[in-house]
Amino acid sequence: MSYLKFDRSSMSNLEEVLNKEILRTNRRGAYHCSTLIGLNTRKYHGLLVVPITHLGPHNYVLLSSLDETVIQHGAEFNLAVHKYEGEHFSPNGHKYIREYDLDGVPKTIYRVGGVILCKEIALSREDDRVLIRYTLLESQAKTTLRFRPLLGFRSVKELCIETQDANLNASPVINGQEFCLYPGFPKLALQMTKENEYISQPTWYKHFLYDKERERGHACTEDLPMPGYFEIEIETGESIIFSAGLSPLEPEKISSLFDESVEERTPRTSFKNCLVNAADQFYYQPNEERAYLMSGYPWGGVKARNMLIALTGCSFGIGKPERFHRIWNTFWPALKLFMETGQVDSVIMDIDKPDIPLWAVNTIIDYSKWTSPEDTREKFGETLRYIINYISSSRHPNMKLENNGLLYAWSKDNRPITWMDAEWDFQPVVKREGYIVEFNALWYNALCFYKTLLEPDNDRLEDEIARVSESFVRVFVNEHNYLFDYVNPNLPQDWSVRPNMLFAIGLMYSPLSRRLQRSVLDIVTKELLTPLGLRTLSPVGKVYKGYCNGSLRDRSLSYYNGGVWSWLMYPYLSAYLHLFRRAGYSFVERMMIPFEGELSNHGIGTISELYDATPPFYSRGEISYATSISAILRIKNRLDDDMRRGDDIFDIF
Numbered sequence: 017m018s019y020l021k022f023d024r025s026s027m028s029n030l031e032e033v034l035n036k037e038i039l040r041t042n043r044r045g046a047y048h049c050s051t052l053i054g055l056n057t058r059k060y061h062g063l064l065v066v067p068i069t070h071l072g073p074h075n076y077v078l079l080s081s082l083d084e085t086v087i088q089h090g091a092e093f094n095l096a097v098h099k100y101e102g103e104h105f106s107p108n109g110h111k112y113i114r115e116y117d118l119d120g121v122p123k124t125i126y127r128v129g130g131v132i133l134c135k136e137i138a139l140s141r142e143d144d145r146v147l148i149r150y151t152l153l154e155s156q157a158k159t160t161l162r163f164r165p166l167l168g169f170r171s172v173k174e175l176c177i178e179t180q181d182a183n184l185n186a187s188p189v190i191n192g193q194e195f196c197l198y199p200g201f202p203k204l205a206l207q208m209t210k211e212n213e214y215i216s217q218p219t220w221y222k223h224f225l226y227d228k229e230r231e232r233g234h235a236c237t238e239d240l241p242m243p244g245y246f247e248i249e250i251e252t253g254e255s256i257i258f259s260a261g262l263s264p265l266e267p268e269k270i271s272s273l274f275d276e277s278v279e280e281r282t283p284r285t286s287f288k289n290c291l292v293n294a295a296d297q298f299y300y301q302p303n304e305e306r307a308y309l310m311s312g313y314p315w316g317g318v319k320a321r322n323m324l325i326a327l328t329g330c331s332f333g334i335g336k337p338e339r340f341h342r343i344w345n346t347f348w349p350a351l352k353l354f355m356e357t358g359q360v361d362s363v364i365m366d367i368d369k370p371d372i373p374l375w376a377v378n379t380i381i382d383y384s385k386w387t388s389p390e391d392t393r394e395k396f397g398e399t400l401r402y403i404i405n406y407i408s409s410s411r412h413p414n415m416k417l418e419n420n421g422l423l424y425a426w427s428k429d430n431r432p433i434t435w436m437d438a439e440w441d442f443q444p445v446v447k448r449e450g451y452i453v454e455f456n457a458l459w460y461n462a463l464c465f466y467k468t469l470l471e472p473d474n475d476r477l478e479d480e481i482a483r484v485s486e487s488f489v490r491v492f493v494n495e496h497n498y499l500f501d502y503v504n505p506n507l508p509q510d511w512s513v514r515p516n517m518l519f520a521i522g523l524m525y526s527p528l529s530r531r532l533q534r535s536v537l538d539i540v541t542k543e544l545l546t547p548l549g550l551r552t553l554s555p556v557g558k559v560y561k562g563y564c565n566g567s568l569r570d571r572s573l574s575y576y577n578g579g580v581w582s583w584l585m586y587p588y589l590s591a592y593l594h595l596f597r598r599a600g601y602s603f604v605e606r607m608m609i610p611f612e613g614e615l616s617n618h619g620i621g622t623i624s625e626l627y628d629a630t631p632p633f634y635s636r637g638e639i640s641y642a643t644s645i646s647a648i649l650r651i652k653n654r655l656d657d658d659m660r661r662g663d664d665i666f667d668i669f
Contacts, residue, residue, distance in 0.1 A: 020118040020284055020621055027053060027113040030105070034227065037061075037639045038122055038620050039313050040137070041297040045075065046144040048137065049314045049639075052122075052620070053110040054081060055097045058228040059238070060172045060314035064204075064260050066144040067302075071200060073317070077168035078204050079260045080240050082148065084109075084135070085162040086128045087247075088155070092162075093128040101223035101237050118620055119284050121277070130156040138277035145261030147274045152250045162247050163258065165206055166221065166240040169197035172315065175238035184218040184243040189264035195243060205264040209257045209271055212248035233567040284621050287612045288656065291649040294622035295330040298642045299339060307342035308363065312625055312638035320367040321435055322643050323347065324375040325583065328382040329646030333653055340383065348399065351376060355406050358413065369433055370415035370425045373403045374458035381465050381524055393469055404466050407459070415455075421484040422491060423455050434516075436552065436576040440569055446552075446576045450504030451491050457519040457527070460484050464525035485527040488520070493528075497535035513543050513554035515584050521594065522587030530595070537591055547610035549644075550584035551629045552576045562630035564637070571636075578629035579636070582611070583643035589651055605655060611648050623648060 027033055033052050041047040045067040050056050062077035083096035094107035114132075115125040124135045132154040138147045152159060170176050186193035192207030193214050222239045229236035250256055259270045282293040300318065301307040309330055311322035323343065331340035350361040354368055361367050380400055384392040407423070410416035414433060415425040427433045432444040434452060439445060463484060467477045492499040499517035501510060518540060520526055521533040528536065543554040553560050553576070561574035589607060592600045611623060618624050618635035623644040625637030 020290075020616060022052065022116040024114050027110060027116055030110065033110070035618060036616075036620055037618060038118065039297065039622065039640050040122070040139040041310075041313060042139050042141045042144065043299055043301045044141075044144055045300050045302060045310070046139065047075070047313055048139050048146050050081070052116055053097055053113065055099060055110075056081060056224070057099075057226050058314065059175055059226055059234070059236075061226075062168060062172075064144070064146040065172060065314070066262070068202065069302075072171065074171045074173050075314075076171055076201070078201075079146065079206075080166045080168040082258065082260075083107075083164040083166065084150075085164070086126075086131055086133065087160040087162060088129065088131060088157050091129075093131075095126055095128075095133075096164075098221075099225045099227065101225050103225075120281055125153075130154070131159060136278075138274055138281075140261070140273050140277050141280060142273060142276070143261060143263070145259060145265075145273070147270065147277060148258040149255055149274055150250065150258070151255040152252050155252045158249070159251075160247055160249050161256070162245055164242050164245045165260075166242050167195060167197060167204070168240065169201050169204075175235055176240055178220040178222060178239040178241075182241055184241055186214065186216060186243060188214075191267055192246075192259075192264065193244070194264065197241070202262045205259070205261055206246070207259045207264060207267075207270065208246070208248060209259075209267040210248060212246050214244055214246050216244040218243050231565065232571065233569075287608075287615065288649075288652055290615050290621045291645060291652060292334045294640055294645045295326075295334050295642075295649055296336075297622075297640065298326070298330055298645070301342070306346045306363075307339065308346060309343060309642055311643075312641040314638065316638055316641070317365055318363050319365045320347070320351070320372050321369065321375055323364070324372070324379045326642040326646035327379055328386060329650045330642060332383075332386040333646065333649045337386070344379075348376075352402070355411065366437075368414075370412050370423075371434060371452075371455050371458065373407055373412070374455060374462060377403055377462040377465070378458055378523070381461070384465075384469070389469055397470055400466055401470065404462065407462075420487040420491070421480060422451050422487050423459050424450060425452055425455055426450070438572045438575045440572040445573055448502045450502050450507070452502045452516075453492055453499050454516045454519040456484075456488055456492070457523060460488060460520075460527045461523040461525045488527040489532070492517075492520070493532060496539075497532060498539045499536060512557050513539060514552060515540060515544050515550040515581075515588075518550070518584060518587040518591060522591040526594075533591065534595055537588075537595060540588065545588070546580050546627070546629065546633055547607075548614065548627045548633050549580040549582035550588060551578055551580055553578050553629075555629070560629070563628045563634075564626060565628075565634075575626065575637075580627040580629050580633060581625075581644075582623055582627070583641070583647040586647035586650055601655075604651065608648070608652060608655065 036052045039049045047065050050061045062080050064079040065075045065077050068076045086093045095109035096107055097109045099105050112126045112128050114127045117123045121136050121138045126133045134151040134153055136149045182197045189205050194203045194205045196203045219242045220239050223237050226236045257270050257274050282289050284290045284293050298310045300310050308318040309323040311319040350364050353359050380396045415423055418424050426449045434448050436446045463481050491503050501514040501516055517536050521536050544551040559577045561578045564574040564579045589604050615621050619639030622640035624635035625641040627633045627635050
């Protein structure tokens with residue numbers, strides 16, 4: 017039975033289907049992304065979107081879409097669908113779709129009169145290339161396919177406007193043509209595995225409308241050039257592969273590349289396989305020396321904090337531990353360079369934030385759960401010692417260790433310093449400075465792990481850990497027995513109930529008594545828990561916002577004043593199992609059910625960046641987010657272990 021299959025009725029409902037998006041990536045940073053019916057609703061959508069390093073840090077849409085037409089007996093049936101300014105749809109090719117299946121590569125079945133055509137899309141992992149296989153399953157007469165490529169040659173941050181500067185001329189390549197609209201861009205080779213006819217017909221299609229950009233308060237219309245079209249005859253039972261890449265290929269290579277791309281993909285035939293497939297897509301290896309995790313798609317880059325939080329889940333969690341070492345061996349020199357010189361990395365964003373060394377230690381702790389203390393001591397003992405000494409000596413320019421043993425952090429440039437990093441009008445939406453609760457929970461956890469792994473007999477360190485625990489309770493525990501989100505002696509106390517207190521009970525070591533842990537979990541459950549993650553603010557908060565929509569300002573204000581983040585489910589359920597152990601197992605299983613249902617919404621087969629804080633918890637932000645996937649995958653991995661390790665499972669969690 018297909019796990020992600022959509023029938024004719026669901027595909028013909030535009031209101032429903034245009035909120036469902038698909039994503040395919042390769043390991044080089046390129047991607048294909050659109051709605052199920054191929055109608056682009058974002059400026060980030062495209063059939064082939066690639067990084068072009070010398071042009072800038074953003075990805076570039078080279079091929080926006082490919083409009084297919086079936087021709088039989090002189091009649092033309094357009095399979096494409098676009099939305100134009102004025103709310104007009106043309107053509108309306110979605111009405112020909114009979115079936116859509118995402119178990120493997122995206123597969124669409126069209127029925128046009130007596131013609132049944134299968135379309136499958138794959139993205140090469142070997143190079144930046146999209147491959148589309150068309151198979152004529154049934155036909156009663158001579159059939160011709162016509163392909164009209166709509167080119168972009170623009171940054172995902174921009175939109176096209178008709179211009180005379182675009183070079184719409186083509187240069188012949190084997191079974192196709194090559195295009196380069198503007199100087200500095202790479203050439204785009206459009207080819208097929210069979211000889212075809214190309215007809216030059218330079219045309220600009222104007223006023224495409226992108227609904228998602230309109231919803232987000234951005235510019236939302238653009239013009240796209242169509243330099244000409246291809247025509248090719250196809251016989252019943254025959255398959256033709258269309259290739260769009262940065263270099264031409266021999267037809268035989270195109271066919272083998274398509275087959276390899278299909279075989280490499282994890283079939284999305286179960287909840288677990290969908291998570292594994294999604295986690296695999298964040299891996300980014302631009303060359304042999306460097307590897308990263310993308311924070312999300314379609315617009316996320318490489319962010320230090322996100323990469324560290326998601327790293328073990330997206331490497332060990334999908335059976336690819338070698339990725340952990342490749343990514344860590346790229347990240348650690350960059351972080352060490354910053355700690356020694358203050359120099360930031362050109363690729364890894366936010367590596368200068370004060371909590372990054374703390375998250376790095378937590379990643380080493382996560383590594384130890386997958387390996388052993390002996391292996392961790394051998395591979396990361398000196399790294400751990402270096403980071404602890406760096407933090408202890410207050411060498412970070414925006415964080416210092418106070419006499420009470422706690423960390424105090426601030427911003428010198430009025431920029432956010434925590435994961436709650438939304439800004440508006442050059443101000444943090446949530447300004448968190450001073451004693452920050454998750455910073456100090458991570459610090460306590462780091463010290464305990466350090467002592468256990470490297471200095472178990474250090475009595476002085478034992479006393480320091482006890483002092484940190486005492487100070488943590490004194491500073492953060494309030495009269496209602498939950499934790500302040502941050503404490504700044506220079507500002508009035510903020511009593512907001514936020515989820516960051518979870519890290520004081522969801523990490524391996526907690527500075528709180530069992531009674532306080534239970535109290536924190538109770539208030540988080542009561543005020544912040546939703547089926548798809550944790551709210552970032554209690555609904556009784558003065559600035560609470562239940563919906564993450566509207567203008568750019570409205571969205572910026574809502575992300576961390578109510579918005580639900582799925583990645584917080586991991587520390588929440590970790591804390592739950594720490595407290596209830598075997599009795600909490602069924603609850604954790606139930607909390608996974610909504611995520612399984614979410615795989616057929618918004619980003620198909622994956623989990624979004626965040627959700628509205630109010631039912632029906634509509635998905636927002638990026639359609640696929642690394643920390644969300646990693647969190648749910650880590651929980652699912654433990655559940656699938658079926659309690660085989662007995663009580664030990666709760667320590668691994």
